[in-house]
Amino acid sequence: MGRPAGLVLALVFLATGYGLLEPLLRGSGLRRRLSFGGIALLVGAAVSVTVLCVLATVGVRPTVTAFLVDSAVLAGLGLVLARRLPQRWLRRAAPAAGPVLRPTSLVGDVVETVAIFGVCALLAVALVGAFRSSPWLDDTWFFWLPKGLLLQSHGLDARLFAPNHRFDFFARDDNPLWWSIVLGLVVKLSGNLDLHAINVLQWCFAAAFFAAAGRMLATRVRAELLWPGLLLLLGAPEFLRQLQSGAADISMAVFMALAALAAAIWLVEGEAFMLVLFVPLAAGGMQGKGEGIPELLLFTLLVSLAFGWRRLRRVAYLWGGFAIAFATWLPWYAWRHVHHVANVYSLSDSLNPAYLLDHTDRLHIGLWSIEHHYFGVHEWPLLAPAAVVLSLAAFWRWRHPVALFPAAFVGITFVFWVWLIWADPQARFRAAASSYRYVDPPLVATALCIPLLLEAIARGRRRNAR
Amino acid sequence: MSLRARVSLVAGLALLTGLLAAAPRPLSGPIAKVADYRPDPPGPIWNTPIDDAAIAKTARYIPRDGVYVLVDGSAPKAGFSRSLLHHDLVGSTFLHLLPAVPAVHLRDASWAIVYDQPVPKERVVARHRLSDHVTLVQLGKK
Numbered sequence: 001m002g003r004p005a006g007l008v009l010a011l012v013f014l015a016t017g018y019g020l021l022e023p024l025l026r027g028s029g030l031r032r033r034l035s036f037g038g039i040a041l042l043v044g045a046a047v048s049v050t051v052l053c054v055l056a057t058v059g060v061r062p063t064v065t066a067f068l069v070d071s072a073v074l075a076g077l078g079l080v081l082a083r084r085l086p087q088r089w090l091r092r093a094a095p096a097a098g099p100v101l102r103p104t105s106l107v108g109d110v111v112e113t114v115a116i117f118g119v120c121a122l123l124a125v126a127l128v129g130a131f132r133s134s135p136w137l138d139d140t141w142f143f144w145l146p147k148g149l150l151l152q153s154h155g156l157d158a159r160l161f162a163p164n165h166r167f168d169f170f171a172r173d174d175n176p177l178w179w180s181i182v183l184g185l186v187v188k189l190s191g192n193l194d195l196h197a198i199n200v201l202q203w204c205f206a207a208a209f210f211a212a213a214g215r216m217l218a219t220r221v222r223a224e225l226l227w228p229g230l231l232l233l234l235g236a237p238e239f240l241r242q243l244q245s246g247a248a249d250i251s252m253a254v255f256m257a258l259a260a261l262a263a264a265i266w267l268v269e270g271e272a273f274m275l276v277l278f279v280p281l282a283a284g285g286m287q288g289k290g291e292g293i294p295e296l297l298l299f300t301l302l303v304s305l306a307f308g309w310r311r312l313r314r315v316a317y318l319w320g321g322f323a324i325a326f327a328t329w330l331p332w333y334a335w336r337h338v339h340h341v342a343n344v345y346s347l348s349d350s351l352n353p354a355y356l357l358d359h360t361d362r363l364h365i366g367l368w369s370i371e372h373h374y375f376g377v378h379e380w381p382l383l384a385p386a387a388v389v390l391s392l393a394a395f396w397r398w399r400h401p402v403a404l405f406p407a408a409f410v411g412i413t414f415v416f417w418v419w420l421i422w423a424d425p426q427a428r429f430r431a432a433a434s435s436y437r438y439v440d441p442p443l444v445a446t447a448l449c450i451p452l453l454l455e456a457i458a459r460g461r462r463r464n465a466r
Numbered sequence: 467m468s469l470r471a472r473v474s475l476v477a478g479l480a481l482l483t484g485l486l487a488a489a490p491r492p493l494s495g496p497i498a499k500v501a502d503y504r505p506d507p508p509g510p511i512w513n514t515p516i517d518d519a520a521i522a523k524t525a526r527y528i529p530r531d532g533v534y535v536l537v538d539g540s541a542p543k544a545g546f547s548r549s550l551l552h553h554d555l556v557g558s559t560f561l562h563l564l565p566a567v568p569a570v571h572l573r574d575a576s577w578a579i580v581y582d583q584p585v586p587k588e589r590v591v592a593r594h595r596l597s598d599h600v601t602l603v604q605l606g607k608k
Contacts, residue, residue, distance in 0.1 A: 109467035146560035154565035
């Protein structure tokens, strides 16, 4: 099949996602269903591969056949639930049918058209690049993909998945299996170790992300502010570069940013669909890499603190959703525990003031590298500074402390990563080799705040209060 | 904005994008970078040149449940990349030979993939010279 395998796998994810969302989309017209395509693809990918991750820990090999059966069962389950569950339940959890906020002026029309063209053109150019490029990050073929191939052919072989002195075991043995299973499937479908298929699939995740973000924000942010805001992220050179890396970080960032957005919308508006959406997106984020869980914990905590005041019931439901997503990771943790696979990051060291004070030499390494990635002009130009400036401007216009959340989010996630590098015995290596990818989830999540801030500024105090 | 005006705007933008894509560098630089004007081969982008084709040939001999060792001049050590060459060779053997697994020491292996090194003298049952760089050695029991 070659490179189109990436598109084929994405189509299976899409079909699975539509099946799973059927109980909530039942009765919707074709146009409305199509607008949920990005969400469906990401939900399908998150759920179907998370199920394979759980099954892998009990000895089921995540082969293409197993994946197809798993996807068919999940989609079928969604279709059955759509018919069997009480309609009043489904109506309560269905996505709100608010109107899309279209421009009301000629300038708005022009800005919307130019921005949507920019998004489509950049995605088209990136798709061409995906078909022509092999993943540039050596981690892809050194451990992510080999893990997936071994899982397919033999399952969780402790000789290579757990540390020992006899075999050349896999690097980053603490990472969850999600990305490895995805890469194993797409390369197996390609039929001939065509690694370009990985970049094509990565592109599908990115396109789904923009479609999903557009869908989630279209009824909340007017189009002439929404699409330029999203274009700022898609135009970031580092985002486009990492789309061709084959690394798990960008796809993990996509899931985590949308999970944080869904959590915030659930807390503010109480739209149950967003809570439903939060669970698979959070699970997808947690299954991406070892740092997925602490990072998503931080995101959920910050969103709860900012938007959960006097909404304790919604906060409780959100953390219930977090617990469900977390539970999907426990079988892998149990397998790791049995096979003595330690986490790369040590929680006890990170929380030990004496240890941290003994290693203050690492502090400047973390500060320098994270500052460089957050605020440097060649990687994610303007994203973090724009979020901070717009946050202050929105606060000035709106006079509500919630407007300061994006600025606080930038600051706290910055400190979080500096702290993790500070506590890391391999700080020098990781700051040089990997920190540019560590910042993906917080920066992609920050980018989703920008359209919301622009809308808050445009509305001003009186209309925001409504 | 009327549909006609919108179509005209999009057509103009498309034309501008097309011209930028076709323009010489540095104008086309950003697009050329993202669209990868100089395409990569389908396989991995190695850190250092290795004879991947010869490594692929070893899959004809080493069985799926085989245990092999890489003899590439680096000191045996588990869990760490000993050298850039070893790192890339491990990646290549993973892609071509899994579920056969790489051992750290010669004593634990039934096969040795010898890369630009003298062939070990002990326990040799058979040897297959697969290229100028790679010799595959079948090892007997201790």
